[in-house]
Amino acid sequence: MYAYIDGKLAFKSPAYVVVEAGGIGYHINISLNTYSNLADGEKCKLYTWLHVKEDAHTLYGFADEGERRLFLHLISVSGIGPNTGRMILSSITPLEIQAAIVHADLPLIQRIKGLGAKTAQRLVLELQDKLKKEGVDSLISMPLHNTVKDEALSALVMLGFAKQTAEKTIDQILKGTEGTLSVEQLIKQALKNL
Numbered sequence: 737m738y739a740y741i742d743g744k745l746a747f748k749s750p751a752y753v754v755v756e757a758g759g760i761g762y763h764i765n766i767s768l769n770t771y772s773n774l775a776d777g778e779k780c781k782l783y784t785w786l787h788v789k790e791d792a793h794t795l796y797g798f799a800d801e802g803e804r805r806l807f808l809h810l811i812s813v814s815g816i817g818p819n820t821g822r823m824i825l826s827s828i829t830p831l832e833i834q835a836a837i838v839h840a841d842l843p844l845i846q847r848i849k850g851l852g853a854k855t856a857q858r859l860v861l862e863l864q865d866k867l868k869k870e871g872v873d874s875l876i877s878m879p880l881h882n883t884v885k886d887e888a889l890s891a892l893v894m895l896g897f898a899k900q901t902a903e904k905t906i907d908q909i910l911k912g913t914e915g916t917l918s919v920e921q922l923i924k925q926a927l928k929n930l
Contacts, residue, residue, distance in 0.1 A: 738795070742781040748774060753797065755780060764797035765818075767807075767825035773799035787818045796822065806830045813862045815855050824848050837863050869898050885910065888922040897930055905929050 741764065743757030750771045754761045764782055766774075774780055782797030783804045796818055798804040803825065810821040810833075824833060827848040836844045837860055845856040870893065885906055892902035905926045909917075917925070 737786045738784045740781055740783045741795075741797070742779075744778050745774070745776075745780040748776070753780070753782070755782060755797075762795060764795045765822060766797050767803070767822050768827075769803060769825050769829055770797060770799040785818075794818065798825075803830050806834060809863055809866060810859070813855075813859055815858060820850055823850055834867050838867050840864065869893075884917065884919050884922060887919045888926060891919070891923055892926055892930070901930065902926065 741755050741757050741762050743755045743762075745753060746756045746761055747754040748771070750766075750768055752763060752765045753771075753774070754763055756762075764784060766782070770782070782799070783801050784798070785796045785804060785808065787794045787796065796807065798807060807818075807821050807825060810816055810824055811818055816824075828836070828844070832844075835841070840860045842853070842856045842860065845851060845859060846853060851859075888906055889899070889902055892906075893899050906922065909922060909925050909929065
């Protein structure tokens with residue numbers, strides 16, 4: 737529902753922040769990773785996810801889009817809810833979490849409070865292929881000014897194609913094309929070749 741909230745940082749603690757935007761103070765739960773990335777300045781921008789339950793609507797905030805994507809992957813695993821996902825992101829950095837899952841580093845995953853052997857195995861089993869396909873770059877925020885190639889590649893990865901394969905296909909199309917292509921034209925040609 738909310739992609740991000742950009743406003744004045746009214747209150748900051750390791751567990752949550754209050755961001756004032758448009759005269760409304762938003763209580764946003766954060767991880768320690770996000771807490772350490774927040775500057776003490778007045779302005780802040782948090783990428784958010786809204787968890788809706790019968791008895792509560794809870795906002796979770798992340799320092800960047802990559803951390804939010806990883807959080808959504810984590811909570812997609814059976815047995816891992818938003819609070820456990822936040823605990824995981826508070827225990828080790830998103831890059832370390834992704835590497836641990838991709839390389840099946842079960843001892844490191846099990847050291848995170850609240851995760852046992854079965855949950856660690858489930859995390860690896862369900863997320864290893866997804867995170868391998870996305871690559872380490874997926875945790876880095878998307879550039880603000882995407883090129884046609886970047887946007888087409890992002891769209892193809894979102895459609896489920898492996899990043900490396902999609903990138904090779906796009907490069908081949910761009911080499912063999914005279915003039916410029918729009919994002920839509922590039923995606924259409926890539927879909928024909930994939």
